[in-house]
Amino acid sequence: MPETIFDAVVVGGGPAGYTCAIRASQYGLKAALIDANDRLGGTCLLWGCIPTKAMLFTAEIWDHLKHADRYGIDGVAEPKLNWKALLARKDDVVTRHTKGLDFLMKKNKITTFKGYGRLTGSANDGIHSVEVKLADGTTQTVKAKNVVLATGSDARMLPGYKADETILTNYEILKIADLPKSLVVIGSGAVGVEFASLFKSFGADVTVLEMLPRAVPAEDEEIGKELLRLFKKRGIDVNLSVKDTKIEKNKDGALVSFTDANGKPQTRQAEKVLVAVGRAPRTYDLGLDKTKIVPDRGFIMTNEWMETTEPGIYAIGDIVGGLPQLAHVGSMAGLVVAARMAGKFAKPVNRTRIPGCTYCDPQIASVGLTEAQAKEKGFQVKVGKFPFVGNSKATILDAHDGFVKVVSDAKYGEVLGVHIIGPYATEIIAECVTALELEATVEEMMFTIHAHPTVAEALLDGFSSVEGMAVNV
Numbered sequence: 001m002p003e004t005i006f007d008a009v010v011v012g013g014g015p016a017g018y019t020c021a022i023r024a025s026q027y028g029l030k031a032a033l034i035d036a037n038d039r040l041g042g043t044c045l046l047w048g049c050i051p052t053k054a055m056l057f058t059a060e061i062w063d064h065l066k067h068a069d070r071y072g073i074d075g076v077a078e079p080k081l082n083w084k085a086l087l088a089r090k091d092d093v094v095t096r097h098t099k100g101l102d103f104l105m106k107k108n109k110i111t112t113f114k115g116y117g118r119l120t121g122s123a124n125d126g127i128h129s130v131e132v133k134l135a136d137g138t139t140q141t142v143k144a145k146n147v148v149l150a151t152g153s154d155a156r157m158l159p160g161y162k163a164d165e166t167i168l169t170n171y172e173i174l175k176i177a178d179l180p181k182s183l184v185v186i187g188s189g190a191v192g193v194e195f196a197s198l199f200k201s202f203g204a205d206v207t208v209l210e211m212l213p214r215a216v217p218a219e220d221e222e223i224g225k226e227l228l229r230l231f232k233k234r235g236i237d238v239n240l241s242v243k244d245t246k247i248e249k250n251k252d253g254a255l256v257s258f259t260d261a262n263g264k265p266q267t268r269q270a271e272k273v274l275v276a277v278g279r280a281p282r283t284y285d286l287g288l289d290k291t292k293i294v295p296d297r298g299f300i301m302t303n304e305w306m307e308t309t310e311p312g313i314y315a316i317g318d319i320v321g322g323l324p325q326l327a328h329v330g331s332m333a334g335l336v337v338a339a340r341m342a343g344k345f346a347k348p349v350n351r352t353r354i355p356g357c358t359y360c361d362p363q364i365a366s367v368g369l370t371e372a373q374a375k376e377k378g379f380q381v382k383v384g385k386f387p388f389v390g391n392s393k394a395t396i397l398d399a400h401d402g403f404v405k406v407v408s409d410a411k412y413g414e415v416l417g418v419h420i421i422g423p424y425a426t427e428i429i430a431e432c433v434t435a436l437e438l439e440a441t442v443e444e445m446m447f448t449i450h451a452h453p454t455v456a457e458a459l460l461d462g463f464s465s466v467e468g469m470a471v472n473v
């Protein structure tokens with residue numbers, strides 16, 4: 001049989017990789033996908049976005065049930081949480097989608113290899129070879145005109161510690177057999193605050209430790225302040241500017257010690273400790289040393305078309321330096337690469353138009369520049385803010401906390417950023433991404449009809465508030 005030479009081989013079957021392979025095939029390219037795991041989907045589907053949101057959905061229902069009488073429902077005053085059933089439902093959601101991916105591979109005629117891929121060097125006569133160590137221990141060489149690296153990331157651990165049954169990362173915490181009564185979360189980025197919110201909803205004593213002076217440090221400063229206020233109102237013990245965090249395991253879990261913002265030593269005893277201090281790119285054993293690619297602290301640097309310094313090799317997803325580690329960033333980069341390989345129209349990923357969503361309670365979502373970033377860039381900044389207390393759907397949902405903040409350019413009226421904390425934030429941000437993509441002005445958004453009653457109407461008032469003309473406040 002003649003040797004198969006693929007147009008594209010994608011190494012890594014997470015959202016970046018599988019999206020790229022599917023789109024490449026839709027363009028008529030002969031595509032292959034290599035993944036080291038026995039199930040496709042990567043961190044996102046197996047241990048990240050999807051399982052956590054399935055659990056957060058249960059937390060949301062649970063929170064509503066606690067106040068069921070307020071909504072006119074009697075007889076559910078003492079609901080019981082079935083942790084095992086919750087985990088089973090989460091697993092079921094994941095399984096349905098891993099099966100869906102297997103179906104999509106077949107439908108799009110993508111050849112899949114279950115094994116660990118490594119680069120073997122530069123292309124020979126324009127053909128790259130990727131060595132795949134298959135699950136049965138044998139090795140196969142996959143040849144392709146283009147290689148797309150999409151190997152994702154691993155949770156970072158605090159130096160000197162290892163994940164186990166007490167010190168957890170996002171991987172272990174999704175499998176704990178029983179609901180812990182207490183949890184210390186180290187790190188207040190999206191992953192940290194989502195788990196903090198989830199376990200607080202289920203009644204655990206939750207402490208969050210953040211070394212920076214702000215919660216959700218990537219968000220606009222006012223969003224961080226509001227989350228801090230609302231988490232404290234929920235009884236979550238949030239500590240900012242902490243230093244010297246140490247974990248000592250004991251028979252009841254672990255004693256976590258740290259120095260607080262005032263320089264005072266503090267301790268917290270907890271059954272479990274979640275370390276959520278960021279993610280390291282999975283590039284250490286990929287054969288990069290045999291190529292011209294020189295990683296920067298493990299990250300692969302690319303140009304706007306996701307091309308690496310090695311001709312014919314692209315990188316997408318969490319391994320790419322300078323882009324946020326988010327599933328939708330990886331998958332969009334995958335679409336860009338597929339279009340480029342097929343010689344079709346593509347638009348590079350624009351860093352200032354990437355929505356960021358955090359699914360804690362209250363939800364957070366943002367796109368574009370924060371107020372501080374806009375000022376740094378020299379814009380004459382004009383800001384509007386509208387509180388959810390003036391939104392009728394928020395009243396219906398019993399979710400009055402939070403606000404919409406719009407950052408705009410005073411000179412031309414362009415919307416530069418939108419920052420939301422409150423109900424359905426992660427859904428209504430989509431409109432703001434489109435607004436930024438189309439370079440909409442505040443005035444254009446003020447004359448965009450929003451259906452009533454919706455949470456999205458808070459955006460209409462948010463845009464109007466830039467001109468001091470929000471109607472509902």
Ligand SMILES: Cc1cc2nc3c(=O)[nH]c(=O)nc-3n(C[C@H](O)[C@H](O)[C@H](O)COP(=O)(O)OP(=O)(O)OC[C@H]3O[C@@H](n4cnc5c(N)ncnc54)[C@H](O)[C@@H]3O)c2cc1C
Pocket residue numbers: 011012013014015016017034035036037040041042043044045047048049050052115116117118150151152153170191282285286316317318319325326327328329330357
């Ligand atoms: C708890 C948690 C919650 C999250 N929630 C969200 C969210 O709500 N929204 C969001 O946008 N992002 C979220 N993320 C981030 C998101 O999961 C990642 O940005 C996304 O999974 C990155 O996609 P990727 O395709 O680059 O890599 P991954 O999803 O990590 O996939 C990489 C794949 O490559 C495979 N692989 C690795 N090395 C090799 C090799 N050498 N050969 C073959 N295969 C290999 C792996 O098996 C894996 O399947 C979350 C992350 C975590 C940890």
